[in-house]
Amino acid sequence: MNSTLLINGLRFVLLVLTQVLIFNTLNFLGFINPLVYVIFFYWYPIKSNRAFFMLTAFLLGFMIDFFSDTLALHSMSSLTVAYVRPVIMRFCFGVNYEFQNFSFRNTTKIQRLTFLGLLVLIHQVVFFSLEIMSLSHFLLILKKVFATGIVTLVICALFSSLFSPQSE
Amino acid sequence: MQRIINFILSYRNAFLYGFLMVVSLVLTIRSHSYHQSKFFNSSKWVSGNIYGTAANISSYFGLREENQRLVEENQELRKLLFNQKSNVGAVPVDSLALDFEVINADVIKNSFSSPRNYLTINKGKKQGIATDMGVITTKGILGIVENTSSNFSTVQSLLNTKSNINAKIKNTNYFGSLTWDVGDYNVVQLVDIPRLVPLVVGDTIVTGAMSSIFPENIPIGVIKKYDLDNSRSFYHIDVELFNDMSNIKNVYLIINRNKEEIQELEARTQNE
Numbered sequence: 132m133n134s135t136l137l138i139n140g141l142r143f144v145l146l147v148l149t150q151v152l153i154f155n156t157l158n159f160l161g162f163i164n165p166l167v168y169v170i171f172f173y174w175y176p177i178k179s180n181r182a183f184f185m186l187t188a189f190l191l192g193f194m195i196d197f198f199s200d201t202l203a204l205h206s207m208s209s210l211t212v213a214y215v216r217p218v219i220m221r222f223c224f225g226v227n228y229e230f231q232n233f234s235f236r237n238t239t240k241i242q243r244l245t246f247l248g249l250l251v252l253i254h255q256v257v258f259f260s261l262e263i264m265s266l267s268h269f270l271l272i273l274k275k276v277f278a279t280g281i282v283t284l285v286i287c288a289l290f291s292s293l294f295s296p297q298s299e
Numbered sequence: 300m301q302r303i304i305n306f307i308l309s310y311r312n313a314f315l316y317g318f319l320m321v322v323s324l325v326l327t328i329r330s331h332s333y334h335q336s337k338f339f340n341s342s343k344w345v346s347g348n349i350y351g352t353a354a355n356i357s358s359y360f361g362l363r364e365e366n367q368r369l370v371e372e373n374q375e376l377r378k379l380l381f382n383q384k385s386n387v388g389a390v391p392v393d394s395l396a397l398d399f400e401v402i403n404a405d406v407i408k409n410s411f412s413s414p415r416n417y418l419t420i421n422k423g424k425k426q427g428i429a430t431d432m433g434v435i436t437t438k439g440i441l442g443i444v445e446n447t448s449s450n451f452s453t454v455q456s457l458l459n460t461k462s463n464i465n466a467k468i469k470n471t472n473y474f475g476s477l478t479w480d481v482g483d484y485n486v487v488q489l490v491d492i493p494r495l496v497p498l499v500v501g502d503t504i505v506t507g508a509m510s511s512i513f514p515e516n517i518p519i520g521v522i523k524k525y526d527l528d529n530s531r532s533f534y535h536i537d538v539e540l541f542n543d544m545s546n547i548k549n550v551y552l553i554i555n556r557n558k559e560e561i562q563e564l565e566a567r568t569q570n571e
Contacts, residue, residue, distance in 0.1 A: 156408075200453060207323045268481060
């Protein structure tokens with residue numbers, strides 16, 4: 132129990148630093164800054180106190196907001212992702228994810244990728260709609276969601292296979 | 300009562316979600332209409348120092364280019380100095396007689412891809428920086444100081460939907476406001492220029508004399524294209540910036556010594 136807390140704490144700090152120091156300054160093609168810290172929600176233990184998870188997510192978003200002067204945009208999008216994560220899990224892995232012996236090891240690659248993809252998609256949609264906050268820029272929102280979303284998904288998939296805790 | 304408590308307990312996660320969401324929405328919407336938050340911004344000690352360390356490392360990669368730019372500026376300034384009619388250099392200028400003072404700083408965090416962009420610089424209150432000072436680079440204007448901590452400050456970039464800077468067409472007195480429509484990061488919009496003004500693509504846009512933040516005639520950019528707005532009586536002008544907003548290192552802050560006097564006078568006039 133303690134070691135999960137430690138690992139997640141370390142992840143938290145490292146992801147904040149990676150996001151603000153590397154990925155926020157990437158500006159690929161002029162506007163693509165992948166929001167890779169979403170992978171935190173992919174890695175977070177499945178069986179956990181939901182309220183605590185949401186508070187952690189809020190704090191994670193808030194730290195990134197603090198660094199990138201976006202006030203509460205990252206907080207709101209991370210909070211939403213944390214809130215809907217159980218629904219996405221049920222959608223991707225079926226009802227049996229609630230059972231005691233469930234782990235990522237018994238799932239297929241496609242299931243995991245769908246799970247990650249949905250997390251990224253929801254995060255991007257909430258983030259960019261709130262960031263621009265006007266429907267007159269609907270096309271701009273779509274463009275940003277898709278371009279940044281795809282890059283984020285690719286990088287997160289790479290991250291998850293690089294630092295996967297299951298691949299020992 | 301028991302039922303209400305049970306109800307709340309069974310939906311406690313939804314309530315938590317709603318509560319946190321409302322808190323952050325209120326924060327965000329308030330900052331949209333007014334200023335960046337005073338407490339949560341990257342000028343603070345922790346973020347400032349982390350960005351400072353990172354900038355310290357990465358700044359080595361651009362030294363040659365940055366040197367070149369500064370030498371070019373020096374060359375330009377020397378040319379101005381040597382061609383001046385009166386011999387200014389010979390007599391030491393009384394520093395109290397100057398209207399504007401200049402402080403230099405380094406950008407430690409730049410952003411240009413979101414609708415509300417802020418930069419962070421490595422000078423703060425201790426070095427004499429205060430809110431609402433103008434920030435320029437060697438090529439043109441950059442923004443206005445918004446928040447300061449003791450060693451760092453955040454700057455509201457031109458590329459911010461809240462930004463609104465007085466600008467005019469060079470060598471005339473037709474002025475308008477400079478805004479940004481969240482499109483290209485090297486193009487800003489100049490609005491409120493009346494229809495009767497003769498415009499040519501390529502005309503230079505400079506800062507106007509209406510603001511107490513920037514001195515007059517600091518370069519901004521050139522007209523890229525223009526058309527009439529919806530009311531058919533004002534122009535909507537796209538201005539291509541001289542600055543490359545994605546690559547900014549050394550900046551200058553402008554202190555207007557007469558600012559307080561001007562503001563006080565304006566306030567008094569309005570009250571009467």
